[in-house]
Amino acid sequence: MLKKILSISGKPGLYKLVSQGKNMLIVESLLTGKRVPAYAHDKVISLGDIAIFTENGEKPLGEVMESIKEKENGGVASVDLKGGDQVLRSYFGEILPDFDKERVYTTDIKKLLGWYNTLVEKGITDFIEPAVAEDATESGEKA
Template structure:
């Protein structure tokens, strides 16, 4: 599911990939406006499915981190005021989600962005972060 959700550098929010055109992507905002815009080849685009978080051992895919955050919040948006929180408060909050995260390589802005993205996804009705195909492979 996260493969079709995109972050575009320089543009706020998250976007759902609708289609590909010649030298551009057609995306739709995940907010209430559902505005469709083109994203050109010159824009830096990252799929949420390609992002992972640093831990003391291996990197953890963003889908697993978002699922852990959803379980901690019981599927609700985060009511923690992450915008005004100190580094220590952010790390304490994130340690409840991913206890072994690398405190040297995961910055305060990374935690803030994660919470912001989680809230956007929950408000947009995206609540399944794991790929269904990944679950099928482990079942076999």
């Protein structure tokens, strides 16, 4: 599901991919429900393509959000997003203990938790792509 959820640089909130045009995407704001175009010159990134730096490489955003969901029993993040640097880093350390403390900034953590809260409030809680499970099943059938 995260592949169809987009972040657009310079525009607030998250957007759901609705359709594609010749040189643009039609997206729907998760906050307002309004549909707007996102043009080729806009910096658009799918949440499914984002990963968090760890000490041993990277961890996909979907897996990190799934960890938050388990910690919060499917509810919104219990940490205050306006809390200080140490509060946010401590909370994130409980979710992803091996996150790279030098390359993951507090602003990144705040943005990630904000995205998570928005998705949960809108009822989008399938953070890990089902295609991964299907691929594992297919490769199991071939063996």
